Amino acid sequence: MIDRSIVGREYPPFSVEVEKRWVRSFAEAIGETDPIYLDEQAARAAGYRSLAVPPTFPFAAIMERNQSFMILDELGIDKRRTMHGEQSFAWHGDLCAGDVLNGRQRIVDVYDKKNGALEFIVCEIACTNQLGEPVCDLRTTIVVRN
Numbered sequence: 001m002i003d004r005s006i007v008g009r010e011y012p013p014f015s016v017e018v019e020k021r022w023v024r025s026f027a028e029a030i031g032e033t034d035p036i037y038l039d040e041q042a043a044r045a046a047g048y049r050s051l052a053v054p055p056t057f058p059f060a061a062i063m064e065r066n067q068s069f070m071i072l073d074e075l076g077i078d079k080r081r082t083m084h085g086e087q088s089f090a091w092h093g094d095l096c097a098g099d100v101l102n103g104r105q106r107i108v109d110v111y112d113k114k115n116g117a118l119e120f121i122v123c124e125i126a127c128t129n130q131l132g133e134p135v136c137d138l139r140t141t142i143v144v145r146n
Helices: 020-029 040-045 057-064 067-075
Strands: 014-017 082-091 100-103 105-113 118-128 134-145
Touching: 014 057, 020 057, 057 067, 057 100, 057 118, 057 134, 067 105, 067 118, 067 134
Parallel strands: none
Antiparallel strands: 014 100, 082 134, 100 118, 105 118, 118 134
């Protein structure tokens, strides 16, 4: 069983630069065709500073900084027994290519189901840009099969 005392634990802050090629690649991978994600002129015409990021992009950014795996490694959990359970986003502002996404992960809940056969680790990250302005709040759930 995962020790419930980890609820409230915070991890070191992280930063990741949002690169144009990464935004385009991500948009293409998810089948996004809106030009604001692919064509900088179209994005600027729509009022963005540069290419806009698709709504689920911050999850890729936290994976780039090993945030989910860091928790599993710290707890000694075999990654082969885990899966991505859920994610949600609350957007507060735009995130564009050229911005720097900053965040700090915090464990907000640990619970189990099916008499402990499944355990859930719920994390939140409040993301800001390089100016310290709120961009989005990200909530993820990791499922551990016992």
